[in-house]
Amino acid sequence: MSIRYRITLLIALSFAAIFAIGAYAIFQAKSNATQVKNVTEKVVPSALAASDLVSQLKDVQLEATALVTATDKNIIDQVNENLTAKKAKLQEGIELQARQATNKAQQGLIRQIKENINNYFNAVDDTAKYKLAGQNELANANFYANATEFQRELGQIIETLRVEKIRTKDQAISALNQNLSQTATGISVVSIITILMLSVFGIILYRRIITPLRQMQTMMSEIATSQDFTRQVPVERMDEIGHSIVAFNMMIVKIQERSAELKQKTTDILAMLQNIPQGILTIIEDNKIHPEYSTYLETIFETRNMAGRDIMDLVFSNTNIGADALSQIEAVMGACIAEDVMNFEFNQHLLIGEIEKKMPGGQTKILDLSWSPIADDTNTIVRIMLCIRDVTELRKLAIEASKQKRELEIIGEILSVTQEKFHEFIAGSIRFIDENELLIRENPGHNADAIAYLFRNMHTIKGNARTYGLNHLTNIVHEAEQSYAELLKPRPAIAWDQATMMENLLAVKESVEHYARINELSLGRKGPGRRGNIDHYMMVEKRQIRETLQRLEKVNTSNLHELLAAHSSVQGTLRLLGTERIAEILDGVFASLPALATELGKEPPIIDIQDNGYVIHNHIAGLLKNVFMHLLRNSLDHGLESPGERLQQNKPAAGKIKLQMAAQDGMLQIRLGDDGRGLALARIRKIAIEKNMISSDTLLDDEETANLIFLPGFSTADKVTEVSGRGVGMDAVQNFVKRENGMIKIHFYDDKTGANFRQFEFIVSLPQIFSENVKGIDFHTQTTIDGILAELKFTEALPVAG
Amino acid sequence: MAQILVVDDSGTVRDEVCNFLRANGLAVASAMDGKDGLVKLKADSSIKLIISDVNMPNMDGLTMAEKIRTELNNSAVNIIMLTTENSPSMKERGKAAGIKGWIVKPFNGPAVISSIKKLSG
Numbered sequence: 001m002s003i004r005y006r007i008t009l010l011i012a013l014s015f016a017a018i019f020a021i022g023a024y025a026i027f028q029a030k031s032n033a034t035q036v037k038n039v040t041e042k043v044v045p046s047a048l049a050a051s052d053l054v055s056q057l058k059d060v061q062l063e064a065t066a067l068v069t070a071t072d073k074n075i076i077d078q079v080n081e082n083l084t085a086k087k088a089k090l091q092e093g094i095e096l097q098a099r100q101a102t103n104k105a106q107q108g109l110i111r112q113i114k115e116n117i118n119n120y121f122n123a124v125d126d127t128a129k130y131k132l133a134g135q136n137e138l139a140n141a142n143f144y145a146n147a148t149e150f151q152r153e154l155g156q157i158i159e160t161l162r163v164e165k166i167r168t169k170d171q172a173i174s175a176l177n178q179n180l181s182q183t184a185t186g187i188s189v190v191s192i193i194t195i196l197m198l199s200v201f202g203i204i205l206y207r208r209i210i211t212p213l214r215q216m217q218t219m220m221s222e223i224a225t226s227q228d229f230t231r232q233v234p235v236e237r238m239d240e241i242g243h244s245i246v247a248f249n250m251m252i253v254k255i256q257e258r259s260a261e262l263k264q265k266t267t268d269i270l271a272m273l274q275n276i277p278q279g280i281l282t283i284i285e286d287n288k289i290h291p292e293y294s295t296y297l298e299t300i301f302e303t304r305n306m307a308g309r310d311i312m313d314l315v316f317s318n319t320n321i322g323a324d325a326l327s328q329i330e331a332v333m334g335a336c337i338a339e340d341v342m343n344f345e346f347n348q349h350l351l352i353g354e355i356e357k358k359m360p361g362g363q364t365k366i367l368d369l370s371w372s373p374i375a376d377d378t379n380t381i382v383r384i385m386l387c388i389r390d391v392t393e394l395r396k397l398a399i400e401a402s403k404q405k406r407e408l409e410i411i412g413e414i415l416s417v418t419q420e421k422f423h424e425f426i427a428g429s430i431r432f433i434d435e436n437e438l439l440i441r442e443n444p445g446h447n448a449d450a451i452a453y454l455f456r457n458m459h460t461i462k463g464n465a466r467t468y469g470l471n472h473l474t475n476i477v478h479e480a481e482q483s484y485a486e487l488l489k490p491r492p493a494i495a496w497d498q499a500t501m502m503e504n505l506l507a508v509k510e511s512v513e514h515y516a517r518i519n520e521l522s523l524g525r526k527g528p529g530r531r532g533n534i535d536h537y538m539m540v541e542k543r544q545i546r547e548t549l550q551r552l553e554k555v556n557t558s559n560l561h562e563l564l565a566a567h568s569s570v571q572g573t574l575r576l577l578g579t580e581r582i583a584e585i586l587d588g589v590f591a592s593l594p595a596l597a598t599e600l601g602k603e604p605p606i607i608d609i610q611d612n613g614y615v616i617h618n619h620i621a622g623l624l625k626n627v628f629m630h631l632l633r634n635s636l637d638h639g640l641e642s643p644g645e646r647l648q649q650n651k652p653a654a655g656k657i658k659l660q661m662a663a664q665d666g667m668l669q670i671r672l673g674d675d676g677r678g679l680a681l682a683r684i685r686k687i688a689i690e691k692n693m694i695s696s697d698t699l700l701d702d703e704e705t706a707n708l709i710f711l712p713g714f715s716t717a718d719k720v721t722e723v724s725g726r727g728v729g730m731d732a733v734q735n736f737v738k739r740e741n742g743m744i745k746i747h748f749y750d751d752k753t754g755a756n757f758r759q760f761e762f763i764v765s766l767p768q769i770f771s772e773n774v775k776g777i778d779f780h781t782q783t784t785i786d787g788i789l790a791e792l793k794f795t796e797a798l799p800v801a802g
Numbered sequence: 803m804a805q806i807l808v809v810d811d812s813g814t815v816r817d818e819v820c821n822f823l824r825a826n827g828l829a830v831a832s833a834m835d836g837k838d839g840l841v842k843l844k845a846d847s848s849i850k851l852i853i854s855d856v857n858m859p860n861m862d863g864l865t866m867a868e869k870i871r872t873e874l875n876n877s878a879v880n881i882i883m884l885t886t887e888n889s890p891s892m893k894e895r896g897k898a899a900g901i902k903g904w905i906v907k908p909f910n911g912p913a914v915i916s917s918i919k920k921l922s923g
Binding site for chain 1: 882885886887888889890893902903904905906907910913914916917
């Protein structure tokens with residue numbers, strides 16, 4: 001049962017009780033009133049009237065007596081008249097008593113009175129009749145004998161009636177009193193019972209309401225204090241309080257969910273702030289930094305404890321921002337915080353997006369700043385959020401990328417021109433430039449002929465450059481040409497200034513030389529055109545240059561990863577320019593081997609090359625050709641045996657020469673070995689002793705002995721042949737390699753220490769910068785090594801475009 | 803009949819702001835200082851927005867704003883202050899005088915025009 005019903009019931013019961021008490025009281029009052037009315041209007045007056053009867057009877061008797069004693073006629077008549085009136089009054093009194101008789105005793109008495117009164121009145125009437133007739137004696141006798149007797153009897157009966165009436169009256173009053181007292185008692189008892197009942201009911205109700213309320217209050221206070229939202233208030237009854245508790249518990253569950261969510265979010269935000277590689281802070285009033293900022297900010301600004309610091313000091317001190325711009329930023333923050341969000345719109349254009357800041361460590365960083373307002377429900381800005389990115393690297397890369405782009409464009413331009421024509425163009429341009437240089441030097445002041453000559457020369461260079469599509473160069477030449485064109489005018493807007501003219505010319509010269517350098521070094525197209533192995537140049541196709549350029553143009557310069565990827569891709573493309581495979585570099589050398597073998601009476605050797613993806617910058621191609629020409633001829637001459645000898649040793653008639661490439665410890669290693677008889681250590685020692693390079697008792701291990709061949713003047717050939725001993729010994733070959741910071745070593749790979757012949761290989765080491773590995777280059781457009789290799793082709797120099 | 807009243811003692815600033823607003827199709831009136839501003843505002847009930855400098859001779863912008871609210875009993879007109887710097891006390895006074903916004907000089911038209919149109923509409 002719900003509390004509402006209980007309270008309603010209690011009120012209803014109270015009303016019912018009050019109504020019952022009231023009704024009972026009214027009922028009792030009414031019955032008492034009737035009784036009182038009866039007593040006051042009937043019983044008491046009747047008793048008084050009964051008393052009156054006694055005196056009225058006496059009055060009648062006195063009149064009768066007066067009649068008897070009267071002597072005068074007039075008096076007799078008067079007395080008789082009075083007597084008649086008093087008789088009537090007495091008669092009336094008796095009639096009244098007869099009507100008011102309330103019990104049988106009274107009725108009996110009244111009946112006796114009525115009988116006697118008639119006798120009495122008859123006796124009195126007779127007396128009066130006698131008296132009126134003048135019969136005084138008779139009247140006297142009758143009166144005293146009859147009337148008086150009747151009067152005495154009547155008097156006794158009336159007296160009895162009076163006594164009876166008084167008794168009845170006393171009885172009625174007593175009954176009335178008793179009734180009144182009963183009424184009072186009754187009402188009191190009913191009231192007390194009602195009060196008791198209601199009290200008991202009220203107390204029960206009170207307990208039912210207050211006890212759970214108090215429990216609920218205690219629990220709620222505890223939960224509120226402890227903030228332990230996992231607790232629940234127990235529900236004992238499903239009344240209003242029970243429902244309230246259920247609702248409260250539901251609220252607690254929601255609060256717990258919300259607080260868990262909030263906690264999670266706070267944790268997330270904190271984790272984010274701790275781990276995000278970006279500087280994030282918020283600015284509160286007075287331009288102070290809010291304590292919650294991203295940890296990375298400390299890396300960017302190389303400082304700690306930024307909470308509460310002034311933003312102007314932390315971010316904008318030691319920057320390239322002028323004092324006025326700084327005061328604007330400060331004013332904008334002041335104008336925004338605690339103001340409507342509209343103020344941010346008004347002023348955000350004054351908040352600087354990029355700064356260069358000198359850091360405590362001495363480095364200057366380029367920082368990208370992004371500002372945004374944080375507003376509350378009323379659109380009032382509570383904080384300003386500032387995201388800071390260190391874009392130093394990004395900007396550097398972007399500059400690098402634009403340089404690369406220019407480089408690639410120039411390469412593309414050069415590749416579109418045949419080597420021969422390009423060479424002609426460069427040579428011609430240099431000639432014109434030199435002429436102009438001389439002309440400028442010889443003419444400190446304006447000279448019409450000279451300027452016409454200067455202009456013509458420069459115009460020719462520009463025309464050629466434009467014809468060949470060398471756009472970068474054309475632009476630079478155009479500037480110099482324009483200044484000449486101005487000076488050609490009758491009234492030039494610029495002065496003839498030798499220094500400026502030389503400067504312009506120098507720019508053109510540098511640009512031409514830059515093109516020439518790329519052509520020679522990067523593209524390996526030195527000279528008017530290469531005979532023989534021009535086909536073997538490893539070049540990147542024009543298409544790939546174009547694709548790489550497009551990639552650079554599309555790259556999002558604000559995305560470090562994208563920029564890095566593009567950068568490395570372009571780097572890869574650029575690196576491969578002007579590289580060759582060793583097989584191609586040594587192609588001419590290999591080609592000469594069969595003839596040499598025939599000359600030496602040997603089978604042409606089988607060449608096995610494993611380059612493992614390493615390609616070589618072609619500016620050391622010449623060196624490698626010289627070195628390997630010597631080593632390969634040595635191998636054929638001294639190492640590989642004659643076919644007969646080889647067959648005796650169960651070797652195939654044709655010897656095998658193996659060339660392997662690998663990188664180790666920053667060096668490119670080219671290993672050259674053969675399956676011949678090996679290094680003739682005993683013979684080497686003998687020659688060294690003969691040539692007084694060592695004394696006969698010098699103790700040398702195999703490596704030391706082998707290294708004797710690198711000594712100046714050492715030659716193992718019995719006679720200077722066409723083949724090995726061309727007057728260039730191993731010492732010279734070693735020196736070639738050392739000049740490029742490389743080294744040639746002899747490595748034994750058998751275990752026959754001390755033997756006359758030992759299996760060995762030459763290891764030619766060169767700095768790794770002379771090589772690239774095509775397998776290591778990420779082209780992005782290709783996913784497989786094969787794809788990458790397919791992309792790289794041995795191409796011919798491309799024909800002139802258009 | 804004007805939508806906007808520009809109050810600035812510098813003729814250059816006044817002209818620049820007025821011309822820009824006019825170019826954007828807004829009806830503009832101008833005043834030379836706070837006192838002048840009060841007179842102009844009283845005379846033209848169509849003014850919805852006042853763009854005012856802070857530091858001016860005769861009567862500064864904040865005092866003008868306060869008088870607009872108290873003496874002219876005009877709480878409807880929007881007021882924006884042009885400023886070079888601001889202090890907490892200035893902002894407090896501004897808030898009390900119902901200043902809607904602060905534009906840090908120089909006044910940059912394109913960035914603020916949409917909000918200005920809203921406030922003067």
